Amino acid sequence: MTSSPTFGSEPEPSSAFSRLHPRMQRWIYDEGWTTLHDAQERAIGPILDCDRDVIIAAATAAGKTEAAFLPILSTLATAADESQPAEQDSWTAHNPWAERETEAAVGVQVLYLSPLKALINDQFQRLEHLCGRASVPVHRWHGDVSGSRKRKTLADPSGVLLITPESLEALFVNRGPQVPGLLKGLRYVVIDELHSFLATPRGAQVQSLLNRVEIAIRCRPPRIGLSATLGDMTQTAAFLCPRNPERVVVVESSSDDQDVQLQLRGYVATPPPMSPSQTRSPETTDHETSSEESISGDRLAIAEHIFRHLRGRDNLVFANSRREVELYADLLARHSENRHVPNEFWPHHGSLSKEMRESVEDQLKDRNRPATAVCTSTLEMGIDIGSVSSIAQIGPPPAVTALRQRLGRSGRRDDPSVLRLYVSEHDLDQRSCPIDELRCNVIQTTAMVRLMLDHWLEPPNDPGFNYSTLIQQIMSTIAQHGGATANELHRALCGPGPFQLVDQTRFARLLRAMAVHDLIVQASDGLLLHGGEGERHVNHYSFYTAFHTAPEWRLMTGGKTLGTIPIYHPLYEGVLLIFAGKRWKVTDVDASARVVDLERSSGGVPPLFGGDGTGTSNQVRTEMVSVYESTDNPPWLDQNARQLMAEGRAAYGRLGLSNTTVLVNSSGVLLLPWTGDSALFTAMTALLGEGIEASVEGPAIQMLRISVEEVATTIRRLLANAPPSVEDLAALIQNREIDKWDWVLDHTLSCESAGIRRLDIDGAWALFARVAPDIARAETTSS
């Protein structure tokens, strides 16, 4: 390298730029970059210094990878320069054996963890280009990479290894003794999409795997997290560096604010129009009723609006369930058919086969052909589909963070982001319940948009004990070493990190529960080994995931796989369904192989999909109150949404909700404390424990066929005593199994785990204290 290139139009190159290795400087110059992004500029110094962990947070994927890898590759290139004197260089260049030996001695230098295989494939292409400049090899390792390629990497480990958490787990289980040699030269650990791991079983697995890597190589390389800007970075820093979170350098991109054009459109769910089948003879109705005839008017109107305004460009339409995705994709395809124009609307969700999803992704990437994906959260993050013209959200968004992530998919520097929200409310009549009158969907969506515009985002949940993932890590560590003592396991796994709440007593209890299920056995010398059941689990490839998936049915037609749906959906021969945007009839069900054969059909109803739910946060409910009590009409509401908001506010006033949280009528008692779902759910559980039949309905706790006096007495009794422990209250929850290995836990551990994860005792007792005076007043009025 004779001279380093001058940089940009500034008279002096930036100080960060000047610290990069000349080869990295040359790469930047050759790419035609005139300046470094703000995040890149600020990340270079701390990463080169190698003594602190770094979080690089920016909204788009572009630039974060380079912000991490320019300084990382500079470090590796500098180290290579120092270890290879010039005269040896010419010798190794002509001696392939010597070169191979030098490289094999180094081992993997950068471990890059990604939550998605598709992201690894994307990054592999980008990094090959960048790393080639520094003469650093790049290897990818995940389930779709061939065994022969993996063996090559193992034979000659070097440079950057791109890997999923599951594949790293498999390395520990199947090649435990090789791990130290493979990673002995590790200089950096990079975690992409770090936010997706927070407070999840998979995140605990990542933290534990990284701890095990450090134990194996007896050093701690700096960790670099790449993340979307999602709120407070305190928990993100604690995830990355549990021992010393305050020392983590957070590089947050300042150029985050973009213009947003948004509209919230209101609809009223009118009943389906009179179906022609109702006038036909009864025996033909079952199979010949097309789904359009049973689709409510609001859905038809929403599809119509989407068709008219989104056609001709690339867009993402987020619906809240796979069922809704199928329904709208079908409606939009038929709009195209009826108008004799090519269809541009395609469904995209996790039950569709990889091939079908990739074909939709390719159409989105193809700039010459407009395409709109109707999708679930599959297209929220990860793979690079480029920027789309607009985002549509059908129904209230699941969370403010999800809304923010989705919006980030549209708009570039010069173009504003465009967001359309479509929200329906029930048609009202004399017998409508107060919850429908309050127009909660429109009010809640408005509240969420206001919070997003205020830059508020939900914090991650409390990760709790993670017993499920700890069970996996115990079995994996036993496989890695061929056995381990209880003390060794506790020391290795339960230090600062995901299992730090698990003390010796809890750990011993957990080991006993595992022994009961024959996952582990103790040898006479005290060494813990796999039991027969443990052996069976560890030897199956499904062991490597920390998260749980329900068994699924494979949907086939003519020998071709269409996709899969969870098993708890009832299926019979002759059942009609819509899948992959088309109509099908079930022709054969093979229960043992879980395979369903289908043929094309003219009619059908969308399949139902199973799943679990999480809730609306405290802050969103509080913001709803301020929307109800304000007279402000946001300019981004359309006329219908404004009308629905006015109706909601009128109902709020008429029901006197600015002065009370309790509504009493002939059917029972309704509590409206405007708190988040976990406090509502906890209060409901406590009421059930007192023998009161309560249920959570939207923002309310509903108690049917009960007197206000009885509710008042119960709540007074609950408040008079000290709140129960989370474990005692959790014992009332019928199904405490959430995560993959929760079935192993004994009663005590399972109550502790579920209690911490799902219950908010403080919130619930604050709720009782808040409704108590209102219910006392309601009691006086009624008597």
Added chain:
DNA sequence: GACCTGCTGCGGTCTG
């Protein structure tokens, strides 16, 4: 009343 992610080793057959 939800959604998403991921997966080894081995034996068999085929191709250049």
